[in-house]
Amino acid sequence: MKTLEQFRGYFESNLTPILTELEGQRKKVLQSYGWLALVLLGISVIALLILAVNPMLGPAVIIIPLVIAIIVGAIIGPYLSRDYARRFKTEVLTQIVRFFDPSLEFRPDSTIEQSTYMESKLFPHKPDRFKGEDLVEGKIGATAVRFCEIHTEYKTTRRDNKGHTHTEWHTIFRGLFFQADFNKHFAGSTVVLPDSAEALFGKFGQWLQSFSFGRDQLIKLDDPEFEKLFVVYGTDQIESRYILSPALMQRIVECKAKRNRPIHLSFVGSCVFVAISENRCLFEPKIFSSILDFNTICEYFNDLRLAAEIVEDLNLNTRIWTKQ
Amino acid sequence: MLIGIGIVGGVVLLAVIVMFNTLVGKRNQVRNIFGTLDAMLKKRWDLIPNLVSTVKGYMQHEKGLFENLTALRSRSEQPMSPSQRVQLDNDLTRTLAAFRVTVENYPNLKASDNVLHLQRTLNELEEQISAARRAYNAAVTDFNNAVQMFPSNILAGMMNFQAETLFEIPETQRQAPTVSLQNNS
Numbered sequence: 001m002k003t004l005e006q007f008r009g010y011f012e013s014n015l016t017p018i019l020t021e022l023e024g025q026r027k028k029v030l031q032s033y034g035w036l037a038l039v040l041l042g043i044s045v046i047a048l049l050i051l052a053v054n055p056m057l058g059p060a061v062i063i064i065p066l067v068i069a070i071i072v073g074a075i076i077g078p079y080l081s082r083d084y085a086r087r088f089k090t091e092v093l094t095q096i097v098r099f100f101d102p103s104l105e106f107r108p109d110s111t112i113e114q115s116t117y118m119e120s121k122l123f124p125h126k127p128d129r130f131k132g133e134d135l136v137e138g139k140i141g142a143t144a145v146r147f148c149e150i151h152t153e154y155k156t157t158r159r160d161n162k163g164h165t166h167t168e169w170h171t172i173f174r175g176l177f178f179q180a181d182f183n184k185h186f187a188g189s190t191v192v193l194p195d196s197a198e199a200l201f202g203k204f205g206q207w208l209q210s211f212s213f214g215r216d217q218l219i220k221l222d223d224p225e226f227e228k229l230f231v232v233y234g235t236d237q238i239e240s241r242y243i244l245s246p247a248l249m250q251r252i253v254e255c256k257a258k259r260n261r262p263i264h265l266s267f268v269g270s271c272v273f274v275a276i277s278e279n280r281c282l283f284e285p286k287i288f289s290s291i292l293d294f295n296t297i298c299e300y301f302n303d304l305r306l307a308a309e310i311v312e313d314l315n316l317n318t319r320i321w322t323k324q
Numbered sequence: 325m326l327i328g329i330g331i332v333g334g335v336v337l338l339a340v341i342v343m344f345n346t347l348v349g350k351r352n353q354v355r356n357i358f359g360t361l362d363a364m365l366k367k368r369w370d371l372i373p374n375l376v377s378t379v380k381g382y383m384q385h386e387k388g389l390f391e392n393l394t395a396l397r398s399r400s401e402q403p404m405s406p407s408q409r410v411q412l413d414n415d416l417t418r419t420l421a422a423f424r425v426t427v428e429n430y431p432n433l434k435a436s437d438n439v440l441h442l443q444r445t446l447n448e449l450e451e452q453i454s455a456a457r458r459a460y461n462a463a464v465t466d467f468n469n470a471v472q473m474f475p476s477n478i479l480a481g482m483m484n485f486q487a488e489t490l491f492e493i494p495e496t497q498r499q500a501p502t503v504s505l506q507n508n509s
Contacts (some may be wrong), residue, residue, distance in 0.1 A: 171350070
């Protein structure tokens, strides 16, 4: 793994030529965005004028063009930046990942499969829409890892009193999904979730958790700091404690403090899964800020480092047990 | 009036049944985990002949250590009380720790695949035993809470359920251990 200082050197010597070329393309994309906005604005103004001249037409005359304008914008916008985004990912991000650790590979169009996502037992709700991209795969030290950005949603439909059906999409998880080979053998499954019930209701919350609601047995652990932040369900009381040693619990607490985001973990089928919720896109090319600025590009490096550091944070490269 | 008494009686009976089942469930959990812990400790004893035969050739000068291990193992096969067994298990933990430190002085030994594998197996067993002890303590705490807290303590008293004792680390193991580089976890 490389440090930020090493990356600064690499940015100046290796990345600047390609970034300069791409910066021109970014400016063109920005320009076409400007034109698009202008056209859409023009349509709205014309609609408004029509409404001013013929007030009898009603508000539909402004609402309909506005909705059309928004839909057209949403379709055309990504189309305008498609080439730029593709080049940025294949020519810049691939290089950054390779520089960060040569044993890692970046595949912008690949994702961790939905079946693996379900196997992790982190989010039992079956998604109706599963989107994933920007897969990084390889080995960090002795540990095989894969991580990517995932967005899963389920839908609900309701019928209003006029008989119209409305479909609403609800996010189950959006953020970084990480999978790594765990350093101990185990047979069952252990799931570590953010503890909302205990944080809200204290002891009563813990009592509520004991009903499990579709999860396995509640595992009460002996680290009070960890217990306050997480709730653990597992298939075997002893095995879950074998996995969650006092040292690992402390590391998970630190891992959460370092990222300050909701963290879900699970240990299933000889792997550890970590899901870190994010409310922003990871590894997406910037359009509204200059990519020649080190701080802009540095963000990608930091996201990558935070993901790869999970291996170190959870001490996965320590191989002192029978699993090598 | 009668219906009222009936409802109250029904609720009380239901509460007693729930409390009884909870108490028995918690006691069984304690016994179940104790059984697993015992099986793990047994696995560790079974590893000793293997350990001794693998490393004896390399470590000619450490006769005392092997004699100690063999003696402990033969003692483990004799019938004894639970407290004696706990004492014996603690002795084994100490001797194995000494063994691991000694291995550090033999570069040939450290490089041997067999020894490495044995050390990994030992590490794993120690970690599993420690997990089982923690699980046992959690189950005992749960059970003791039910036995001592109101209102389940009334029923526990009537059924003669006694609070169980937690696993404690012996005084000798509370001292800072000699850390060998191979075992930094």
